[in-house]
Amino acid sequence: MNDIIGKVVKGNEKDTYLCEYSQYSNGAFNGPLYTGDFRWLDVNYEQLASWLTSLAHVEKNDNGSHYFALRCSDHQPEHPPAICAQATSGKGFEFGYEVTAENGQKSCSEFVGAVYASPFFNLAWNECKGDTFSPSCHQCNGDGCGAFQCSAFTTWDQCPSGSHECGFQVCVGNLCSQKRLCEWDK
Incomplete structure (x- = not known):
């Protein structure tokens, strides 16, 4: 107590x-x-x-x-x-x-x-200037962001070396972690 x-x-x-x-x-x-x-x-x-x-x-x-x-x-x-x-x-x-x-x-x-x-409840942001990609997701299906393709336990790897994080994509119903967006360094 x-x-x-x-x-x-x-x-x-x-x-x-x-x-x-x-x-x-x-x-x-x-x-x-x-x-x-x-x-x-x-x-x-x-x-x-x-x-x-x-x-x-x-x-x-x-x-x-x-x-x-x-x-x-x-x-x-x-x-x-x-x-x-x-x-x-x-x-x-x-x-x-x-x-x-x-x-x-x-x-x-x-x-x-x-x-x-938490990344589950952060506000979405996007400062990407070109083509984007997302790193691998874990505890996910498909794209890791759509209906029945993610959960509250879905996680995303960090952006790989030679790239940087430039935003997040809001996933279905805010029930899943936001999908990390990366772009290659120039």
């Missing part, structure tokens, strides 16, 4: 970073507090998505969107609010705390500014 959410902030010394968080006690969050003890920084987006899908409870916000709640099976009202993660367009996973409205509707809304950025 001591789980907290923090966000990485710059430390006082050059090239140092700290985790800023609030502590839950007596029904309120107090802080900000700081620590140098980081976790999760070596986990990639696909690993985090897989972990949330496997271990977290899937809940529905009052607006119909879904979020993940991380709570134990014996979660009681006096415990700190459950940590939640919501896939936010243009950001990635945004972490916060679950709140319950007076009507009993739960939602993931007390965001703390912690965002786990």
Whole structure:
């Protein structure tokens, strides 16, 4: 029950970073507090998505969107609010705390500014100037971007040596990672 959410902030010394968080006690969050003890920084987006899908409870916000709640099976009202993660367009996973409205509707809304950025939810961009190509995709079918040809677990290789990334193609229904666009260096 001591789980907290923090966000990485710059430390006082050059090239140092700290985790800023609030502590839950007596029904309120107090802080900000700081620590140098980081976790999760070596986990990639696909690993985090897989972990949330496997271990977290899937809940529905009052607006119909879904979020993940991380709570134990014996979660009681006096415990700190459950940590939640919501896939936010243009950001990635945004972490916060679950709140319950007076009507009993739960939602993931007390965001703390912690965002786990992802290619799944980045805004599409295209600065390509010529012919483009895409590197190999993994966990995909066909072109890795069309209907039934990709999934949330589809990944793309980096652009090969002698080329550079110049954009992304938005894939079907925003349910798949965006298709990397490359062009050869001139």
